Amino acid sequence: MLILYRNFNICHNFTTLVTKVKMSRPTVLMSSPTIPKIAFDLLETRCNLVRTTTDSKNEILEKVKGVDAIFWASHLPLNKEVLENAGSQMKTIGTMSAGFNHIDIGELKSRGIKLGNTPEVLNDGVADVAVLLALGASRRLQEGRLKIENNEWNSHNQWMLGQDISGSTVGIIGLGGIGQAIVKRLKPFNVAKFIYTGHKEKPEGKTLGAHFVDLETLNKESDFIIVACPLNDETRGMINDDFLSKTKKTAVLVNISRGDVVNQEALIKALKEDRLFAAGLDVMTPEPLPSNHELLKMPNVVLMPHLGSATKKTRDAMAELTAQNILRGLGGEPMLTPVC
């Protein structure tokens, strides 16, 4: 009897311990198998991880059930369906992205869920791509390659002339961290004037020697228009037919933000009608772009498949920051880079 009682006690204590350990080790869904190792290492010190073997929606919807937090490394919409499947205990999300237009913030707020994102750490990577696209589009990179491929190389001195960035006016839509990093990079190119638009004038603009203007002025004056603002209800379709009807014919448009800031049909039309010199796009609609899409057939469009933050260093930094946000959220501390 005594032995039985002792065994019961041991069992009981063990169960309590397991429950406690489980309680002190929250579960985190890692929504993609390709999340950098640094995030797994950090989170594993204090959490139990639920891993996925694919990036598929179905697997995420299945594995999210009952977790305490989500590491979101997917461009799939993070919406009511995902949250409902997760359950009401899930109160912490870290998204491995600076943009959060794919996340239903209203739904998160109504459920008291905390969200952190990864701004700043990708500024340099994305700004590099903006410069790459500005130069590539203005110097006819895609068209030049096609000329070689099609045996149309012609060396006369007026052949394939591009637009100069030196002496130009560069207009930045959205002087956030990425916009500022773009200005810093372009300064040594002897740009004549930097202008920017946004909600309000920024002290950083003064430091960088960039002038605050309204969107219309930016459009009218810019030789290079670089879209670096977040996608939201205000900016969706901002670059539309009307906007492009007032742009300089020699202007180059670069988009490193989100495809939907630009009305793509209007852009294609303007490029075809030679109302715009060229475009350099890291983002487009839809993503992935179908391989037979019209944009791919246009010689004056330089395209990249949303690679702005795609360097080893940047993605590691994004993963680490996401993991830290999750750990802080789970521990009841403020996230390092909170969205809500």
Ligand SMILES: O=C(O)[C@H](O)CO
């Ligand atoms: O928002 C971001 O983090 C970048 O566009 C990569 O998705």
